Amino acid sequence: MKSITINLPQSEMPRQWYNLGSELSMQPPVDAAGKPIGPEALAKIFPMNLIEQEMCTDPWTDIPEPILDILSRWRPAPLRRAVFLEEYLKTPARIYYKDESVSPAGSHKPNSAVAQAWYNKQFGIENIVTETGAGQWGAALSFACSLIGLKCKVYMVRISYDQKPFRKVMMNLWGGECVASPSTETEVGRSILAKYPDTPGSLGIAIGEAIEAAVSDETGKTRYSLGSVLNHVMLHQSVIGLEAKKQLALAGEKLPDVIIGCAGGGSNFAGLAFPFTLDKMHGAEIDIIPVEPEACPTITRGPFAYDYGDVGCQTPLIPMHTLGHDFIPRPIHAGGLRYHGMAPLVSQAIVEGLFAPRALKQMECYEAAMLWANTEGPVCAPETSHAIAAVIQEAIKAREEQREKVIIFSYSGHGLLDLAGYEKFMAGDLTDYALSEEDLQASLQPISNYPKP
Numbered sequence: 159m160k161s162i163t164i165n166l167p168q169s170e171m172p173r174q175w176y177n178l179g180s181e182l183s184m185q186p187p188v189d190a191a192g193k194p195i196g197p198e199a200l201a202k203i204f205p206m207n208l209i210e211q212e213m214c215t216d217p218w219t220d221i222p223e224p225i226l227d228i229l230s231r232w233r234p235a236p237l238r239r240a241v242f243l244e245e246y247l248k249t250p251a252r253i254y255y256k257d258e259s260v261s262p263a264g265s266h267k268p269n270s271a272v273a274q275a276w277y278n279k280q281f282g283i284e285n286i287v288t289e290t291g292a293g294q295w296g297a298a299l300s301f302a303c304s305l306i307g308l309k310c311k312v313y314m315v316r317i318s319y320d321q322k323p324f325r326k327v328m329m330n331l332w333g334g335e336c337v338a339s340p341s342t343e344t345e346v347g348r349s350i351l352a353k354y355p356d357t358p359g360s361l362g363i364a365i366g367e368a369i370e371a372a373v374s375d376e377t378g379k380t381r382y383s384l385g386s387v388l389n390h391v392m393l394h395q396s397v398i399g400l401e402a403k404k405q406l407a408l409a410g411e412k413l414p415d416v417i418i419g420c421a422g423g424g425s426n427f428a429g430l431a432f433p434f435t436l437d438k439m440h441g442a443e444i445d446i447i448p449v450e451p452e453a454c455p456t457i458t459r460g461p462f463a464y465d466y467g468d469v470g471c472q473t474p475l476i477p478m479h480t481l482g483h484d485f486i487p488r489p490i491h492a493g494g495l496r497y498h499g500m501a502p503l504v505s506q507a508i509v510e511g512l513f514a515p516r517a518l519k520q521m522e523c524y525e526a527a528m529l530w531a532n533t534e535g536p537v538c539a540p541e542t543s544h545a546i547a548a549v550i551q552e553a554i555k556a557r558e559e560q561r562e563k564v565i566i567f568s569y570s571g572h573g574l575l576d577l578a579g580y581e582k583f584m585a586g587d588l589t590d591y592a593l594s595e596e597d598l599q600a601s602l603q604p605i606s607n608y609p610k611p
């Protein structure tokens with residue numbers, strides 16, 4: 159039998175999350191005057207137990223038992239070897255993928271959604287408000303809130319709301335409420351609609367709407383939740399890489415030569431890469447590649463700067479690679495990769511030379527997704543197709559170099575609710591979008607006045 163899946167017994171599930179921040183020279187979030195903010199500045203947005211986790215510099219945090227109980231419904235996630243793609247490419251590389259598509263919501267997102275919902279509930283919160291790009295995070299948080307007993311409201315970026323209608327149904331069936339963003343429900347939404355009535359929306363706008371909705375609730379029982387970018391989200395996702403390390407060892411491999419993940423806000427990439435990054439810091443030779451769309455080139459073209467996480471400028475100033483918080487990416491189908499910023503932890507690791515970011519075109523990614531479906535079988539999410547396209551590039555490079563490299567990537571989600579994009583690709587109706595230097599400079603303009611990291 160050719161197919162290879164490496165399952166980890168449930169008893170081997172990680173009991174602690176890993177924080178790479180303990181190894182990096184992190185800069186603090188600051189206010190407009192450049193003064194580091196304290197935990198109280200975030201108290202209306204997040205519950206204090208998650209704020210503490212956000213600011214924690216310890217390398218390890220115990221995972222509470224009730225969270226493990228929920229994660230054990232689908233974790234440990236399988237590590238699979240893409241033997242059929244290897245054969246097709248005639249590559250000497252061994253390609254492994256961590257299959258996060260097996261979660262109930264179909265992606266890695268529930269790893270953090272469950273933890274966030276649980277900490278909110280512990281703190282006495284009753285309602286969570288969030289944003290979603292492609293709908294994966296909104297679905298994951300609706301699922302987690304349903305199990306944990308919280309109400310969930312989701313502002314979904316307009317273009318994805320229209321492209322992926324069944325994601326909304328999924329949120330609804332887990333009790334979540336979903337509105338298209340920009341909406342007329344918030345100041346942020348109304349001001350954007352007044353200027354750009356036909357806007358496809360952006361994650362920065364949806365985040366702005368969700369924060370506004372959370373902080374303006376006077377009961378004090380509502381908080382905001384973010385599906386990526388923040389330190390505590392990277393922490394929760396570290397189970398991906400911690401499991402993968404054990405599974406690679408079970409497969410008889412030492413450390414990988416190449417690690418790849420698509421990067422929107424950075425969480426699935428970080429989840430896989432961070433536990434291995436420590437090995438790289440200790441001398442292991444590993445190419446670690448976060449992959450983004452050319453239409454939203456945050457880490458390949460955006461400077462490392464202080465910027466707001468949302469269009470409404472309600473977050474503190476965060477040190478990160480950014481395209482400017484007003485940046486509205488073109489309507490590519492990888493909705494989860496349309497974010498102007500990148501996680502401070504991922505950004506700092508890039509600054510420290512640990513990662514080698516790459517930007518790819520939408521069409522190349524769809525071609526990779528089609529090849530994947532016709533060799534390995536599964537239909538991947540458009541976000542995940544960016545990782546697969548980079549894997550193909552690396553596998554071809556290994557063939558040219560005649561090197562038996564071990565490549566591992568994060569299979570962040572399935573694309574069974576993203577078929578409209580595939581339909582358009584097959585009909586020849588998709589295009590590539592490049593960001594002009596002029597547009598980039600225009601959207602970076604506001605950050606020139608902010609404090610510098």
Ligand SMILES: Cc1ncc(COP(=O)(O)O)c(C=O)c1O
Pocket residue numbers: 265266291292293294295385386387420421422423424425426427493494495539541542570571572
């Ligand atoms: C399947 C999938 N992969 C990747 C991403 C990108 O997010 P992140 O960079 O936080 O992993 C998303 C975001 O919605 C997603 O749905």
